[in-house]
Amino acid sequence: MCGIVGYVGDRSALPVLLEGLKSLEYRGYDSAGVALPLDGCLEVVRRAGKVDELIAATAGSANGQHSGIGHTRWATCGEPSESNAHPHRDCTGNLAIVHNGIIENHVQLRQELVAGGHVFHSATDSEVVAHLVEAHVNAGADLLDAVRLAARELHGSFAIVAIDARNPGAIVGARVDAPLVLGLGDGEYFLASDVAPLLPYTRRVVWLADGEAAQLSPAGVRIVDLEGVEHAPSSSEIAWDREAAEKAGFPDFMLKEIHEQPRALRDTLRGRADASGELTLDELALSPEDIAGVDKIFIVACGSSYHAGLVAKYAFERWARIPVEIDVASEFRYRDPVLSPKTLVVGISQSGETADTLAAIRYARRQQARTVVITNVVGSSISREADGVLYTHAGPEIGVAATKTLTTQIACLWLLGLWFSWARGALSPEAAAEVIADLWRCPEQMEEVLADDSRVREVAERFAPAEGFLFIGRGVGYPLAMEGALKLKEISYVHAEGFAAGEMKHGPIALIDKGVPVVAIATHSRVLGKLISNIEEARARGASIVCVAQKGDERVLEVAGDVLVVPQTAELLSPMLDLIPLQLLAYHVAKARGCDPDRPRNLAKSVTVE
Numbered sequence: 001m002c003g004i005v006g007y008v009g010d011r012s013a014l015p016v017l018l019e020g021l022k023s024l025e026y027r028g029y030d031s032a033g034v035a036l037p038l039d040g041c042l043e044v045v046r047r048a049g050k051v052d053e054l055i056a057a058t059a060g061s062a063n064g065q066h067s068g069i070g071h072t073r074w075a076t077c078g079e080p081s082e083s084n085a086h087p088h089r090d091c092t093g094n095l096a097i098v099h100n101g102i103i104e105n106h107v108q109l110r111q112e113l114v115a116g117g118h119v120f121h122s123a124t125d126s127e128v129v130a131h132l133v134e135a136h137v138n139a140g141a142d143l144l145d146a147v148r149l150a151a152r153e154l155h156g157s158f159a160i161v162a163i164d165a166r167n168p169g170a171i172v173g174a175r176v177d178a179p180l181v182l183g184l185g186d187g188e189y190f191l192a193s194d195v196a197p198l199l200p201y202t203r204r205v206v207w208l209a210d211g212e213a214a215q216l217s218p219a220g221v222r223i224v225d226l227e228g229v230e231h232a233p234s235s236s237e238i239a240w241d242r243e244a245a246e247k248a249g250f251p252d253f254m255l256k257e258i259h260e261q262p263r264a265l266r267d268t269l270r271g272r273a274d275a276s277g278e279l280t281l282d283e284l285a286l287s288p289e290d291i292a293g294v295d296k297i298f299i300v301a302c303g304s305s306y307h308a309g310l311v312a313k314y315a316f317e318r319w320a321r322i323p324v325e326i327d328v329a330s331e332f333r334y335r336d337p338v339l340s341p342k343t344l345v346v347g348i349s350q351s352g353e354t355a356d357t358l359a360a361i362r363y364a365r366r367q368q369a370r371t372v373v374i375t376n377v378v379g380s381s382i383s384r385e386a387d388g389v390l391y392t393h394a395g396p397e398i399g400v401a402a403t404k405t406l407t408t409q410i411a412c413l414w415l416l417g418l419w420f421s422w423a424r425g426a427l428s429p430e431a432a433a434e435v436i437a438d439l440w441r442c443p444e445q446m447e448e449v450l451a452d453d454s455r456v457r458e459v460a461e462r463f464a465p466a467e468g469f470l471f472i473g474r475g476v477g478y479p480l481a482m483e484g485a486l487k488l489k490e491i492s493y494v495h496a497e498g499f500a501a502g503e504m505k506h507g508p509i510a511l512i513d514k515g516v517p518v519v520a521i522a523t524h525s526r527v528l529g530k531l532i533s534n535i536e537e538a539r540a541r542g543a544s545i546v547c548v549a550q551k552g553d554e555r556v557l558e559v560a561g562d563v564l565v566v567p568q569t570a571e572l573l574s575p576m577l578d579l580i581p582l583q584l585l586a587y588h589v590a591k592a593r594g595c596d597p598d599r600p601r602n603l604a605k606s607v608t609v610e
């Protein structure tokens, strides 16, 4: 959940590091720091708070260094403070490291190192890495070997980057279960937690694999595994451009990403589902025979990705007539789920790094289940763990709240559901072609919904002072109610709950009082009539009713105080359109309450610890 960056080359390193840390700030922003070699010593600057504090603190610093490392932190071990900020130095002060992840055996390692004379200055698990590397350097190893040998002693998840002022022309990185990507420039090299810091300089990257270490110097890149065996670097090109990683004129990344959804959905569908109803999902590595052998599907995910799974369950069961179970990933692996080679486990994670989802997929593989994952990040840890991968192609999502990654996850799940229905003969080719045609209409319909943003904003600003919101839905609207509530609470810090509308009378209705906003997902469905009765019950108790509804639906107009209109589409595809007003509602309430929607407090974009 921290962001790390390293540079070696001809440029002045400090601006490269600071710019890189700014673009990684969504991964963590409670403190930041840099280490740069200067005249045989390391200059280390660290500050509590956001990267801007660090930028201010380095304003007068020398700019002549051509290598360095930097870090922006999301605290996991040791409170957010300057002394716990990275980089952490060894006892000589010449060597420093930055770390992303968790060192599970840090207490034992610290005891051994202290007994060996090492002096610690922070309360973090990460500092043990600096001293371990130091111990190996003292024993005669060069920096690459020292980092590799240290990595072998660490338990947990980590990406580390190290620098030694006595050899300022090289930086070294290593990873196990945490992301690290190398950027290859012309005589200059970069290391970072993701591609955002590299994009201003290069699109040529090497995704470091689990258990690899790399040394970067102007002479080139050397990659070894933790045993010291050389690996040839295998590079690939990043299709994302620099602009895609910036705000493109929107005030916040979240709003930009909400507006990118029509494009993202087109990219997700392109090449996989054509308008004539043909599906091409070779990347699944699942033949029709494999699918015929599957008798049950488990979906595992966390947060909004879990809601994507709930939405998909309705479609899978109705289209493919196959039982689907869904779990939050943190529960799945500890409850002894019954899996077999006939089970397909689908993991959903936009980042591809969520510790619980990753562990759930590993668990499933150990139980001989087949696995497919849906992720937005090419080369992410989860993409390397599963039998098949469906990439969402949403482009980088910088806002902490999932928006375009969620809608594209749902699209991928629907394609998977259609693939199953086709292979199982559960849906006629005509019916499947109709769904695909409806799906291809969605991007344009999403544009229509986005064009009505000012209406959502007006409603949001009116209700922004409310102390709590309820979201209700039935059928596929139920997970949307949960998602609407999650989005609102995570970015505007207002209490919000999402319920199955039929459950209202079993408890939640007690929360309803005069003026409490109740947001109902009231688009066309086989249970709309029943939902309208539930809305009436809330209205009779004084609630202010906001409905997401389809154009011209008179029944809804009669019960709603406010209507957020979406175009008509098939019931099961309605989440694609209904999610947009819910996202915009959360965004505008957050703005009206003075909250930063891109960086909600206590949250990080990538949750790499349990």
Ligand code: F6R
Pocket (backbone or CB within 6 Å): 302, 303, 304, 305, 306, 348, 349, 350, 351, 352, 353, 354, 357, 400, 401, 402, 403, 486, 487, 490, 605, 606, 607
């Ligand atoms: C909510 C949100 C989180 C993530 C969750 C899973 O807006 O973004 O709830 O959905 O942390 O993350 P991934 O999909 O990266 O596994």
